[in-house]
Amino acid sequence: MSPLIEIEELRSEKGPIILIDARAGADARQRYDAGHLEGAQFADLDKDLALLPQDAANGGRHPLPPIENFAKKLGGWGITPDSHVVVYDDKAAAFGGARLWWMLRAIGHKKVQVLNGGLKAAVDAGLPLSTEPYAISAVAPYPVPANFAGTVDIEETGKAAKERHKMVIDVRETPRYLGQMEPIDLIAGHIPGAENLPYTLNLDEKGKYKSPEELEAAYTKLLGDVKPDDVIVHCGSGVTACHTLLGMEYAGIKGPKMYVGSWSEWSRRDLPIATDQK
Structure with missing residues (x-):
């Protein structure tokens, strides 16, 4: 599907x-x-x-x-x-x-x-x-596994950003990535070693996702020889990162993981911060 x-x-x-x-x-x-x-x-x-x-x-x-x-x-x-x-x-x-x-x-x-x-x-x-609220009959709690799959923590993200065969992708707007502005979190910048691919580039002029072929071309150009399983995606707080993870799956690229804490966690932990264009 x-x-x-x-x-x-x-x-x-x-x-x-x-x-x-x-x-x-x-x-x-x-x-x-x-x-x-x-x-x-x-x-x-x-x-x-x-x-x-x-x-x-x-x-x-x-x-x-x-x-x-x-x-x-x-x-x-x-x-x-x-x-x-x-x-x-x-x-x-x-x-x-x-x-x-x-x-x-x-x-x-x-x-x-x-x-x-x-x-x-x-x-x-x-x-x-x-304008009418809608609800259907509730059922039993969903039979969930022990944890959400496909997540990584702050330590694994920091290590991956330093390794050549792995990649961390920051999907925030480029001015935030470069530390030129930060409207939400306390400090501007990005995780050292992280690449920038704003999630807005997933969309066409009508606000819909680009075709799978266009998305695949953009993602594979960035990833190079990095395998999807070695890719970590993050944003400001683990929400818009999902937009790119969806885009990747739509393009047939499966396996990237999400750093849920994202910049909002990293920037509050007294860790190294970069403002250069990688």
């Missing part, structure tokens, strides 16, 4: 779908209440897809929730291992959309897709919006 689903495919889907609106921000619930895709349930990035509050120096700004909490939340949404889940947000999957996709994949769920182009593409295509 492709990690992305197009509007036309969503419209023509015959089987049951569990639709999740995963918009982010302090007013995300209000935006959902003001208009969401018909039949969509609401996922709160900060409460459902992360553990808050926390010490960002130990886990970053959006650490993963305890896996048993996530299992209960999935059950509350009516999700079982056989469910076909479709997720969207209003930032072309850059916030909660790709994060929930990645979390489900990290517990082994197979049938999960992100709506390509998100809410804007749906509205442009004439899909109806609703």
Whole structure:
């Protein structure tokens, strides 16, 4: 199953779908209440897809929730291992959309897709919006493994950034990577040795993912002879990194891991910081 689903495919889907609106921000619930895709349930990035509050120096700004909490939340949404889940947000999957996709994949769920182009593409295509909250019958907690798969910690990330046969990719905007600005975290810059490939480069001018061929060309140019299993992706807090991990899977590149703590953790640990263009 492709990690992305197009509007036309969503419209023509015959089987049951569990639709999740995963918009982010302090007013995300209000935006959902003001208009969401018909039949969509609401996922709160900060409460459902992360553990808050926390010490960002130990886990970053959006650490993963305890896996048993996530299992209960999935059950509350009516999700079982056989469910076909479709997720969207209003930032072309850059916030909660790709994060929930990645979390489900990290517990082994197979049938999960992100709506390509998100809410804007749906509205442009004439899909109806609703102001009514939607919930389906809850089921038992999802049978999760012991841990989320495909993650690495701060120590492994720091080591990988120094090794020639491994690669750490920072998907934040280039001015943040270069230390020219930092609107969220305390210190600007990047992990020494990390490469920069902004997640926005995954998208075309319409706010949809580029074709698998275009994405593969961009990723393989950067990776060179580094194997996908030796790639670590991070961002500011482990959210937009999922956008690139989704793009990589869409391009057929499987195996890269995520450093969840990301820059929000690294920059608070009195570790080396670079501001040069690698």
